[in-house]
Amino acid sequence: MTALVVTQAVLEEAGSFFEGRGAWGCEGTAMIVASAGDVGDRLMVPDQEASPVPRCWVEVTRAGKLQLAAALGPDDRYVARIHSHPGEAFHSEADDRNPALSFEGAVSIVVPYFGLGLRQGLDACAVFVLRDLSWQELPVGAGRDEVVVAA
Numbered sequence: 230m231t232a233l234v235v236t237q238a239v240l241e242e243a244g245s246f247f248e249g250r251g252a253w254g255c256e257g258t259a260m261i262v263a264s265a266g267d268v269g270d271r272l273m274v275p276d277q278e279a280s281p282v283p284r285c286w287v288e289v290t291r292a293g294k295l296q297l298a299a300a301l302g303p304d305d306r307y308v309a310r311i312h313s314h315p316g317e318a319f320h321s322e323a324d325d326r327n328p329a330l331s332f333e334g335a336v337s338i339v340v341p342y343f344g345l346g347l348r349q350g351l352d353a354c355a356v357f358v359l360r361d362l363s364w365q366e367l368p369v370g371a372g373r374d375e376v377v378v379a380a
Contacts, residue, residue, distance in 0.1 A: 233308055233336055233377045235261060235269040235351070240379055242272045243340070244347035247313040251343020254281030258289065258312035259328065260297060261336075262305050269308050273300050285315050286323070309336035310379070313344045318355035320364050335359040336377050351379040 243259055256279055261269035275293030280286050280326035289297070301307070310329050314321075318341040330337070338356040339345045346353040357364040358376050367373035 231267045232375055233263070233269055233348050235309065235338075236379060236380045237379060239269055239272045240347055240351065243311050244344050246272070246274055247340055247347070248343025249344075250279065250287075251313065251315070253343070254285070254315070254343075255279035255288040256285055256313045256315065257344070258287050258310065260307045260313055261309040261338075262301065263308045264302070264305050267308070271305075272311075273297060273307075282315055287312065289329075301350060309338055311338040311340065313342075315339045315343055317341055318346060318353075320355065320357055320366070325364050330359065333361075334376075337364060338377075351377070 245256045259274045262271040275296045276290045318339040337357040352369045356367045
């Protein structure tokens with residue numbers, strides 16, 4: 230298996246989006262699209278609703294789900310979900326149940342501190358891979374780099 234490469238442009242766009250949402254005390258969510266092979270080169274931000282802290286949740290609306298369904302070209306595929314949390318990066322129970330991606334090897338990136346964590350790069354984020362129907366955390370290092378890298 231080849232590592233998923235997420236472009237720096239996608240990470241910068243995601244960081245900017247999450248920081249904008251965070252300015253209002255809200256989380257955000259988006260999908261990373263690979264147009265060719267294993268390169269995540271496009272960010273798809275669907276319509277979403279969110280509740281600010283202290284409750285803090287985000288949900289893709291019905292319109293957003295339709296946007297996600299219509300956004301892919303014939304050679305495109307969603308390879309990762311990326312979303313922000315208000316504090317530390319971890320997979321919550323809601324994240325674990327999220328049906329946005331359900332294929333073996335799907336990637337989930339959790340960005341801490343309303344997107345500010347991306348200023349420090351992908352290593353400041355929590356990264357998970359779906360294996361055997363379970364999201365498994367990938368610590369920073371060689372094992373993670375075999376699954377996902379920033380470039």
